Amino acid sequence: MARITYVETNGTEHEVDVANGQSLMAGAVAHMIPGIEGDCGGLCACATCHVYIPDAWQTVCGEPEELEQNILDFAFDVDSNSRLCCRIEVTDELDGIRVLMPERQY
């Protein structure tokens, strides 16, 4: 279980508990957090769960694989800290993370 804070572009913060083993995307969808769509259900095929990971959490979250990097090309306003959060599995290590959402997913 990890306490995750999803931050909308307007600054609204959603602090929720997500069970280990779930993806950050699934956690957001389960808690009905606006701004993370997860259209493809976690297949890494839609680029609608794009988030920005703060530098301090980059190591814990790991590097994106090639497929994720390819799909990220389709997301809006991609930056060096962009990730598709369906690819990040929640563990105790992520407790306290703040993920920032982009302005749009479509």
Next chain:
Amino acid sequence: MSFIESHAVQLLTDLPEALIITTASGEIVFFNDSAATQSGFNSDEMLGQHISRMLPESHRRKVNVVTWLERWADNPDPEQLRYLSLAGVRKNGDERRYQVRVSKFEDKADVYFAVVLRDVTETQELTVQLRHAQLISNRIIAIGEDAVLSIDADFKVCLWNKKAELLFGYTENEILGKSIDILIPEAFRDTHRQNIQSFSTDKIPSKYMGERAEILGLHKSGRMIPLEASITKTHIDNKLIMSAQVRDISERKQSLKSLEDSEARFRAIFDHAVEAISLLDASGLVIEINPAATDMLPLDEYVKDKHLWELTWWGSNDSSEKLEAEEALQNNVMEATQGNLVRTRTELSTSRGLVQIDFSLIPVSDTNGEVIYIIAEARKLIEL
């Protein structure tokens, strides 16, 4: 040469799907009629142009169309393409969303991409709108003051909000897929099931709180909870879902009980007092009058919502004296309205004749010091 081969170009030109064929570098070499209709560009304008004329790169998206064509031509997995769409532009500048499929073919050393474009702008916008509407509804349900839950045709719980968790003690993970029976005390389960069964087949889509009898729920801890519920049903794809908004009425029942007890105690004093007592509002209108007071009145006189001084008690049968007595009483009431205790001796014309009374007007104020009631109290002195 087969029929297909001899008509291939015509078939591709007339294909109902928009078809564009490009070289490996993205130069358009074929542009069919549907592509023209969809994009607003005609074939002559587009032949020799780069595909990015229709699918331009965006400063907000890194995707390079030719890279994309190569990638998906190599991995033509329809599942992977299911939700992907590219931003496109019509000749008139309108932004469109295209779902794109691509296959690669080779002619000698040259590589070509066959690109099928489907305009999904409206569908995608509608989907996004629906998702947003759903998001709003879901968040309202999530924060609802009432517990919200749904069950399927097998009476298994399939929706459970936060308030339901607080009310019954089960988390969403614990309850989803479980029978609704566990939320009902064992003695009432059969009846509850029969009621749901009957609701599922009758013609009424919803029943509201108040139209239905109170029910008893069962908390995870075994505690019984008096509940009230509004229920509704939906048939989607012939699958029945029944939903309920459930309210814990323990506090309300307790408050009602306290009120009833308080009222009973008040009545015990008020209705059995020897003195004549009337409760007035701040303007002197009669709100309550006790039996000792009504006993003094002529039978059948309607007293509620009259000013105290309008009742037949006051003064003698002489009309000028009566008027004088009424005015005096009205003045006294106004005095009490100002917060002053008024105490007089007066004569009262009762059903048993004139009586001399000790008469008090006692103002009752709220916490702000404003007079909200006046208690009129008459104590008989001597019966004349």
